[in-house]
Amino acid sequence: MKLKWKPKKLTLVIIPDANQSVVRFRVPHLFAYIAGASFSLLLLITLITYALHAQTTKKANALQAKLSGANQQWNATLTSKDKAIEQLQNEVIQLSQQAEQMKTQVEEMKKFENDLKSIAGLDANETGKAVASTTVNSDNKSTEEQTPPIAISGIGGSPNPASQEAIMHLGEQTSASFTALNSEVKELQTSLTETKQKVADKQHLLAITPTLYPTNIKIVTSTFGYRTDPFTHRPSFHSGIDFGARENDAVYATADGKVVSTGKDIYHGNNIVIEHSKGLRTWYMHLNKILVNNGDNVVKGSTIGLVGSTGRSTGPHLHYEVLKNGESIDPKPYLKANRKDD
Ligand SMILES: [Zn+2]
Structure with a gap:
């Protein structure tokens, strides 16, 4: 163009x-x-x-x-939010595991308390529930004995992600578990405090009750009750127990108490009286030597004198008496414990 x-x-x-x-x-x-x-x-x-x-x-x-x-x-x-949610979910799982561990610990503490009651002889006064609980525990114990604990540390399995609903449910369960545990722990605290007091009472009662043998040798040469008098050969009342111990064998206080009398006379020889509690006194006679003073506080099992044959005696022995509110009673029902066991 x-x-x-x-x-x-x-x-x-x-x-x-x-x-x-x-x-x-x-x-x-x-x-x-x-x-x-x-x-x-x-x-x-x-x-x-x-x-x-x-x-x-x-x-x-x-x-x-x-x-x-x-x-x-x-x-x-x-x-970041996903990570935070994952972390929270893991924390929920950890908390649920902690709740399970705490449940086990609380159960172990209950078992421990029952064992303690059993050792202290407190079961007799407990309810059927406590007895049933003890039975269950003893079953558990036998199972434990049959299967010795093995150190287990390996874990594994196929990946199976937990759903949000499952974690929510676990969280609710864990919360309920902690609420229940809190209440159980409070009950346990009260119960343990009561048991502690009962055990202490029992321990005190045992300490002030003359349950020990007063000598190592337990051969009884003369029992409590009527007998023929070894000197007069006439019927008489023997107000204690004679132990055929050897000269200078140790004589033990059969319970905690206070020495209220030490002395010597022609009948009882060198003798000691100890006051315990609940109106109980013990009397140790024919001693070769007295090792305590009037007013001394003595503990159960401590040596208070040595066996002898002083006073009205045919040979070395210990005449042992238990007095209840001033009256001689048979010491035999009290004699339960070996010195070494207490
Ligand atoms: Zn005697």
Whole structure:
């Protein structure tokens, strides 16, 4: 296409091919101006459109970048939240395991308390529940004896993720377990305090009760009751027990108490009286030597004198008496414990 300029009109020549004839159009001059202006306008519109497009693209890119950043931040937040939830779930599992361990410990403490009661001989006064509990515990004990403990540390298994509902349920169960344990521990504290007091009472009662043999040799040469008097050979009442001990064998206090009398006379020889409690006194006669003083506090099993044959005696022995509210009673029912056992 070619434009030819003429003063008034413009000739537009089209040359299609070498073998074809040239086509000419003659157009008015004004047409050229209009065409030029149109072209310029089109160019201007194109430029403006391009500029607007470029600006829009820039804005869109900026928005996209911003959105991408926000998305990343959101993902990071989500990941962090997921981790926090996982950690909380693991803590719930750990707490549930701790609750189980505490249950076992509380059960062991209950068993310990029952054993303590059993040792202290407190079971007789307990309820059927306590007896049943003891029976169960003794069964457990026999099971434990049959299967010696083995050190176990390995764990494994296929991965089986816990559902959120399961963890929620576990959390509720754990919370209930801790509430129950709290109440059980409080009950146990009360019960243990009572048991401690009962054991202490029992211990005190045992300490002040003359249950020990007063000599190592337990051969009884004369019992409590009526007998033929060894000197007069006439019927008489023997108010104690004679132990056929050897000269200078140790004589032991048969219970905790206070020495209320030491002395010597022609009948009892060297003798000691100890006051215990609940109206009980013990009397040790025919001693070769007295090793305590009047007013001394003595503990059960301590040596208070040596066996002899002083006073009205046919040979070395210990005449031992138990007095209840001033009256001689048979010491035999009291004699239960070997000195070494106490
Ligand atoms: Zn006697």
